[in-house]
Amino acid sequence: MLALTAPSHIAILGAGLMGRLLALELAREGHRVEVFEAKGPEADGAAARVAAAMLAPLAESAITEPGVVHMGQYALTRWPELIAQLDAPVYFQQNGTLVVWHRQDAPDASRLCSLFEKNRRINPTLPALESVSHAQMATVEPALQGRFQQGVYLPGEGQLDNRQLLAALETTLARLGVQFHWHTARETTDFAPGSAGQPDLVLDCRGLGARTEWSALRGIRGEVVRVHAPEVTLQRPTRLVHPRYPLYIAPKQDHVFVIGATEIESDDMGPASVRSTMELLSALYTVHSGFAEARILEIATQCRPTLPDNLPALRWLDDRVLQVNGLYRHGFMISPAMLDITLQVLRSGATDLARQFDVAVHLPHTAAQTTAQAA
Known part of the structure; x- marks a missing residue:
């Protein structure tokens, strides 16, 4: 898989929660980031806009797997760090x-x-x-x-204001020079990453919009x-x-x-x-x-x-196209962990966090066969 080096040109599909978080971290690292979104800046096509944004690992343990619970615990520490990078205040509460x-x-x-x-x-x-x-x-x-x-x-459980967060992310991304293409739906097949005039990498964070290429959603x-x-x-x-x-x-x-x-x-x-x-x-x-x-x-x-096992996953379509999806009802509770897992994968191809949180990272079909044969 592509080992990301700065400055790279990265196209992100989807300006929901994961798309904006990844754009923030990648732009801060010095990459040129473009975001393509089928709807507008209000995130009216994203599940994140409607969510309650509760960070409740013990409460959610009644209906989910231990890895998701661990990601929820991770989020309670990680969210204040992420919010501190933003240009506008975001309500965050940790009052149980x-x-x-x-x-x-x-x-x-x-x-x-x-x-x-x-x-x-x-x-x-x-x-x-x-x-x-x-x-x-x-x-x-x-x-x-x-x-x-x-x-x-x-x-110890917490929550934040999802709409304040989405707006603060947009404002901060604009200052960092991220280019938004609103009302511009794109498929991964619309790009030829690595070719002249094309992005070096495509990140697909479209949620249900990615079903044309991830049929299990x-x-x-x-x-x-x-x-x-x-x-x-x-x-x-x-x-x-x-x-x-x-x-x-x-x-x-x-x-x-x-x-x-x-x-x-x-x-x-x-x-x-x-x-x-x-x-x-x-x-x-x-x-x-x-x-x-x-x-x-x-x-x-x-x-x-949502994927069949109700758990999030990363999937490489090829060496330069990575999908991040399946956050189900736990978007705000697990997105900080999914962000850091994705960044680890992009930087080195390996991720201790994915193993720690039991998050699947699917290789392209040919790469998966090669790995299985080598094992």
Whole structure:
């Protein structure tokens, strides 16, 4: 594979989260970077624009693999470093996660807590969850005092403001001289990297846009509501245990909250249904009645790019075309690790981080055969 040396000319396909992060690091290293994006600068075609941007490795350990959990822990340290490089402030909070449930859902909550404890035994570096009694709720989350009999607190988990981040990345990239081609959809086959007048390297970060060349990708639909709720003062991401409709609430600045729950095997990017929106808002109201007076800012849908094993991967199409994809529902939690894995691969062809986080790096077909035969 190509060993990247500066200054190289690099074309990045896709200006979502991974595309912007890679452009930032490569531009800072002195490379000439061009970004081609099918939509506009608002990232309206990217799953990252709709996400809640929670950094919750222990909470997510209930539904994902240990490697993803390790990447989430890595992100909690790496994100502040990345944000510090940007030209505009980005809201970042590391105030833990609160998990609550209504009395009738206590058996489901008990099973979930047992799963957290099991995963912590597997990975002792995860923090211990802390039980929150009815009396302690007033201290841990005053806004929920008297509303729940008990809960659990997951210390150390965090979140950031995804839209502030995407905008700050764009501003910083422009200062660094990165050239954006908005509303310019491109395939990897539109380039002949290494030829005269062509980029030295192509990085494909298009998410579901890459399905024309990575057929295993599928969409996982999510539906998210953004509200402005001046009467609600939640201090940290809060998750509601529910047998059919689990809910998360991520508080951002100025009483803006991002609420989501749905995860549907579908490539449909059409508007949210009345039924799913009513169920989501009804569950939200049971967490805090102050949400009844909230103003709905947006009801958004998006499909997350997902590979068959629900894990991210890198894939070389040839010696000068590398795809980074499959971040599923964990984009903000795993993107710092995926960024650093990709940079290691580009610089030396080898990556300790990929092995550490169990991230697959697929070689081109001919190279994979050669490697297998040599082994």
